[in-house]
Amino acid sequence: MNLHAIRAIYVFEMARTFRTLAQSIISPVLSTSLYFIVFGAAIGSRIDQVDGVSYGAFIVPGLIMLTVITQSITNASFGIYFPKFIGSIYELLSAPVSFYEIVIGYVGAAATKAFMIGLIILATSFAFVDISIAHPVWMLAFLVLTCVSFALLGFIIGIWAGNFEQLQLVPLLVITPLVFLGGSFYSITMLPPFWQNVTLFNPVVYLVSGFRWSFFGTADVAVGWSLLAIGGFTVACLLAIRWIFRTGYKIRT
Amino acid sequence: MAAIVTVSGLTKTYDGGFEALKGVDLEIEEGEILALLGPNGAGKTTLISIICGITTPSDGRITIGGQDSQAEYRAARSLIGLVPQEVSLEPFETVLNTVNFSRGLFGKPRDPAYIEKILRQLSLWDKKGAKIMTLSGGMKRRVLIAKALSHEPRVLFLDEPTAGVDVELRKDMWEIVETLRQSGVTIILTTHYIEEAEAIADRVGVINKGEILLVEEKNALMRRMGQKELRIDLDTPLDAVPEALAAYPLALSADGGLTYTYDTRAESTGITRLLADLSKAGLHMSDLHTTQSSLEDIFVDLVKEDAQ
Structure with missing residues (x-):
């Protein structure tokens, strides 16, 4: 195990994060605050409690997930796409590192940044609504797993993308709809029965549901399923990345 | 070796x-x-x-x-260290960070003294805190070399x-x-x-x-x-290569001298015979010099x- 390499990649990537710290933090905090004002205060005041939780508090886990998922993907995809774009990936390919080390370095850094932003948003939400966290350890566990698994997905997107448009494509066209339709802002029990079943094919439902359970102790789907879904998703991403490095897909001619 | x-x-x-x-x-x-x-x-x-x-x-x-x-x-x-053809560097990073990154990537623990030595050797030490994008083209190439040398290949x-x-x-x-x-x-x-x-x-x-x-x-x-050339300068410039010397690979140069091309690998370069035949033909040489092909x-x- 080339620990020095993992450390080098991680430190280098985190340096990028801290260099752009203001914009990395201000924009998610701002957009989350807007959600709180619009959904929580303006619209939410006219909505009854959901599962015994005030609507403003109910959307907190979903909002955190929305940002954390987007951030994980963006950070990781950019982190590996940028060296590809400017050509400095030659060094990574010629270095005595295995794919595990590359992935741990890049995905670790991307997930760390997303995790930090997740916590900052959680802290921001305390300014708007009263929330208590029923299972804090599980809450952190879900957060970490989400950061890691979606950073893995972002890494794959970064390798696959041939230009900056493609880099944006998946988060915009796939992830945003999945997150919005994944019960971030509502309980899926509010949907008509048919759509309730359709929505069970949306992996984000399991994440948001499990994450919300760690806050309020109630969930749309059983927590076990949530864990299984996120675990399965992580394994699928890891297998895809292993295949990428085995075949050199898009990185090695 | x-x-x-x-x-x-x-x-x-x-x-x-x-x-x-x-x-x-x-x-x-x-x-x-x-x-x-x-x-x-x-x-x-x-x-x-x-x-x-x-x-x-x-x-x-x-x-x-x-x-x-x-x-x-x-x-x-x-x-192994590699200095690529294209200048491929992270534009927003500092020289020192990017060189330290390379060393770590190749599995070596940090060694500030060694990195300083390389950067000084490449006249980059003064620029260690500068962002790559502010460097000149020549400096960027030096950074590529510093990166390649950072892990003591x-x-x-x-x-x-x-x-x-x-x-x-x-x-x-x-x-x-x-x-x-x-x-x-x-x-x-x-x-x-x-x-x-x-x-x-x-x-x-x-x-x-x-x-x-x-x-x-x-x-x-x-x-x-190597083909070598023997330039022969003559007292009296010629208009054409004399018939008596037609058997030799001679060329007439612009100033009326002669150029003899020969192969150093050959058994005999033929120089001795040529010089003898030149005096037989009554040509007076003022200078001789040879050049090696590049x-x-x-x-x-x-x-x-x-x-x-």
């Missing part, structure tokens, strides 16, 4: 069917400077990329310091180190290469500038269309392949032969 890099039977066919390398065999000796000379598209970069692990070979085997480049890639690659590959740089910078690069060689690093550089190979290499490999045409000690190559002439001849 022992070989530090061996390449045997290396082939590379790209997905489109283009055969970039057609069975390359090469041994690189420890401590030497080997120049790989070839026209654009000859396969120089492909060869280097495969040795460094960036490109996957179609077939063949490479060892670096005795380690197989595939099976023992960690040990093999940690011996035993073999350094320089892919077209002086392509598109001005004369002064090129001389600088040559000096850097010489300093590195003196510190014991083996250097392989590709170039399509013959004068570069001539100026700094110990051995020259000529590569064309994916095949190595020859690898030889530079001086021996020039001696062996590596450029040799190279052009080789590539031309290969094309036939």
Whole structure:
């Protein structure tokens, strides 16, 4: 195990994060605050409690997930796409590192940044609504797993993308709809029965549901399923990345 | 001297069917400077990329310091530093960070003293805190070299180190290469500038269309392949080559002198006979001088032969 390499990649990537710290933090905090004002205060005041939780508090886990998922993907995809774009990936390919080390370095850094932003948003939400966290350890566990698994997905997107448009494509066209339709802002029990079943094919439902359970102790789907879904998703991403490095897909001619 | 890099039977066919390398065999000796000379598209970069692990070979085997480049890639690659052809650097990073990153990536613990030594050697120490994007083109190339040297490699590959740089910078690069060689690093550089190979290499490999045409000690190559010319200045300029001397490969020069071309490899150069016949013909010589053909002439001849 080339620990020095993992450390080098991680430190280098985190340096990028801290260099752009203001914009990395201000924009998610701002957009989350807007959600709180619009959904929580303006619209939410006219909505009854959901599962015994005030609507403003109910959307907190979903909002955190929305940002954390987007951030994980963006950070990781950019982190590996940028060296590809400017050509400095030659060094990574010629270095005595295995794919595990590359992935741990890049995905670790991307997930760390997303995790930090997740916590900052959680802290921001305390300014708007009263929330208590029923299972804090599980809450952190879900957060970490989400950061890691979606950073893995972002890494794959970064390798696959041939230009900056493609880099944006998946988060915009796939992830945003999945997150919005994944019960971030509502309980899926509010949907008509048919759509309730359709929505069970949306992996984000399991994440948001499990994450919300760690806050309020109630969930749309059983927590076990949530864990299984996120675990399965992580394994699928890891297998895809292993295949990428085995075949050199898009990185090695 | 022992070989530090061996390449045997290396082939590379790209997905489109283009055969970039057609069975390359090469041994690189420890401590030497080997120049790989070839026209654009000859396969120089492909060869280097495969040795460094960036490109996957179609077939063949490479060892670096005795380690197989595939099976023992960690040990093999940690011996190698690569300076790529394109200036590919993170624009927003500082010089020091980017060099430290390279060292870590190659599995070495931090060593501020060593990094300082390299940066000073490359006249980059004053710029250590500068962002890459604020550096001049020449400085960026130095950063690439610093990165490649950051993990104390035993073999350094320089892919077209002086392509598109001005004369002064090129001389600088040559000096850097010489300093590195003196510190014991083996250097392989590709170039399509013959004068570069001539100026700094110990051995020259000529590569064309994916095949190595020859690898030889530079001086021996020039001696062996060298056509020499004997310029004969005459007291009385001539209008034409005298008939009595028609048997010799003589050419009339612009000032009415004669130029005799001969092959140093030949059993007899024919100079003695020529000079005797010249005085028999009643020509009085005022001066004689010989010139050796340059590596450029040799190279052009080789590539031309290969094309036939």
